[in-house]
Amino acid sequence: MQSNNSLSRFLARSTRAFAAFALSAGVALGSTGAAHAQRVPIVRDAEIEALVRDYARPILKAAGLANSNINIVLVNDPAFNAFVAGRRIFINTGTLMTSETPNEVIGVLAHEAGHIAGGHQERLRDQLARAQTMAIVAALLGAGAMVAGAASDTNGLGAAGAGIMTGGSEMARRSLLGYQRSEEATADRSAITYLNATGQSAQGMLKTFQRFQSALSLSGARVDPYQVSHPMPRERIANLETLAHQSPNFGKTDSEALQLRHDMMRVKIAVYTQGQAAASRLLRNNASGLAARYGDAQATYLFGDLRSALSKTDALIKSQPKNAYFHELRGDILMKSNKAAAAAESYATAVRLDPAKSGILPIQLGQAYLAVGTPDALKKAVIEVRKGLDRDRENAAGYRYLAQAYGMLGDVADADLATADGHYYSGAYQDAKIFAMRAQMKMPRGSPGWVRAQDIINYKAPSKKKK
Numbered sequence: 062m063q064s065n066n067s068l069s070r071f072l073a074r075s076t077r078a079f080a081a082f083a084l085s086a087g088v089a090l091g092s093t094g095a096a097h098a099q100r101v102p103i104v105r106d107a108e109i110e111a112l113v114r115d116y117a118r119p120i121l122k123a124a125g126l127a128n129s130n131i132n133i134v135l136v137n138d139p140a141f142n143a144f145v146a147g148r149r150i151f152i153n154t155g156t157l158m159t160s161e162t163p164n165e166v167i168g169v170l171a172h173e174a175g176h177i178a179g180g181h182q183e184r185l186r187d188q189l190a191r192a193q194t195m196a197i198v199a200a201l202l203g204a205g206a207m208v209a210g211a212a213s214d215t216n217g218l219g220a221a222g223a224g225i226m227t228g229g230s231e232m233a234r235r236s237l238l239g240y241q242r243s244e245e246a247t248a249d250r251s252a253i254t255y256l257n258a259t260g261q262s263a264q265g266m267l268k269t270f271q272r273f274q275s276a277l278s279l280s281g282a283r284v285d286p287y288q289v290s291h292p293m294p295r296e297r298i299a300n301l302e303t304l305a306h307q308s309p310n311f312g313k314t315d316s317e318a319l320q321l322r323h324d325m326m327r328v329k330i331a332v333y334t335q336g337q338a339a340a341s342r343l344l345r346n347n348a349s350g351l352a353a354r355y356g357d358a359q360a361t362y363l364f365g366d367l368r369s370a371l372s373k374t375d376a377l378i379k380s381q382p383k384n385a386y387f388h389e390l391r392g393d394i395l396m397k398s399n400k401a402a403a404a405a406e407s408y409a410t411a412v413r414l415d416p417a418k419s420g421i422l423p424i425q426l427g428q429a430y431l432a433v434g435t436p437d438a439l440k441k442a443v444i445e446v447r448k449g450l451d452r453d454r455e456n457a458a459g460y461r462y463l464a465q466a467y468g469m470l471g472d473v474a475d476a477d478l479a480t481a482d483g484h485y486y487s488g489a490y491q492d493a494k495i496f497a498m499r500a501q502m503k504m505p506r507g508s509p510g511w512v513r514a515q516d517i518i519n520y521k522a523p524s525k526k527k528k
């Protein structure tokens with residue numbers, strides 16, 4: 062069902078406004094062709110990240126993980142999956158699209174939080190603690206590859222990359238990501254505790270797990286990765302059902318406002334990954350609601366007439382003037398219409414209204430200033446992109462825009478340093494060092510930029526060797 066065309070547009074949007082990579086080793090990242098950079102289908106989206114973080118926040122607090130600085134990472138994959146590794150919760154777009162209510166996603170997050178709080182999967186977390194940023198994701202998505210890399214003599218990310226080409230077998234993934242039966246029971250009980258503590262129902266979690274149980278009985282049905290790593294024996298579902306029904310919150314439903322945000326997220330994912338028809342199908346019961354109009358405006362932006370997309374978006378803004386993401390969409394439409402200065406105004410509004418203070422939006426604003434291209438606008442681009450990177454230090458695309466802005470301003474030293482940082486956060490350490498050395502030669506010894514470059518030069522890539 063997935064249209065390659067719309068997916069590539071989604072990824073094109075992602076690489077432009079966000080950092081997105083598709084899983085395949087050896088694909089060049091940036092102008093220097095980072096041989097080690099792996100392409101991982103990560104989606105960066107301010108709206109979806111903020112929503113999932115809002116789902117997770119009370120749960121993590123109840124689990125005693127509020128100060129653990131947990132990141133949410135969105136994986137562009139239609140399969141149902143969610144997993145936790147170190148301080149990161151990975152959640153597939155497929156999970157978000159499949160779940161009809163916030164409560165279903167929250168239930169999955171509660172269960173995963175139960176695994177973190179229970180200290181399950183220490184082995185995987187140990188491995189991941191040594192890996193860096195994007196490399197972590199590549200390693201996880203090709204979890205079998207990580208095992209292969211760990212056993213080989215090769216150091217660094219190249220090993221994982223090579224492993225991804227040959228490994229990534231389901232068995233290896235299962236052994237690395239899978240849980241023991243006792244851990245599942247513990248995570249279920251913990252999840253119920255967190256849901257109770259936050260006054261939420263366990264109905265969503267139960268629904269998700271029941272769905273997997275019934276899917277198992279269908280021969281030839283596609284098995285979702287979540288199901289593989291979380292085996293659902295009948296007794297487990299029965300126990301969960303009892304616990305869920307015991308809660309006074311069982312009949313509680315999500316607030317209307319949260320459900321609306323959820324619907325808007327689902328329709329966004331549908332439009333970007335599967336096109337307008339999928340989005341319409343998703344909302345056929347509420348075809349005139351705000352979420353449906355949002356989907357329509359986005360589909361028009363992606364596949365239709367930009368002027369019509371703009372007027373549809375303006376109507377959305379009229380309905381919710383303070384919705385940062387409507388202004389962001391307006392900016393996207395204006396950028397595509399080659400009206401960078403007007404786009405910058407919309408993005409600036411989005412930055413101002415964004416309650417989650419996402420780093421993505423200032424980077425988009427900076428990108429619009431970059432497109433304006435006047436010396437004044439380029440200086441603003443540097444300021445905004447830096448602001449975005451302060452909030453979102455690992456946003457590799459941000460460093461590319463920063464390097465570009467510095468380059469156009471004639472500041473070669475800072476351009477080289479930004480390029481070095483971009484490679485560093487992509488896991489391409491050799492390229493990072495080359496640019497860091499270039500930058501250092503043009504910088505006063507001991508200056509902040511010089512010191513940062515030295516940090517990159519001194520960085521030792523995590524070894525895949527066993528101790």
Ligand SMILES: [Zn+2]
Pocket residue numbers: 172176240244245248290291
């Ligand atoms: Zn589990």
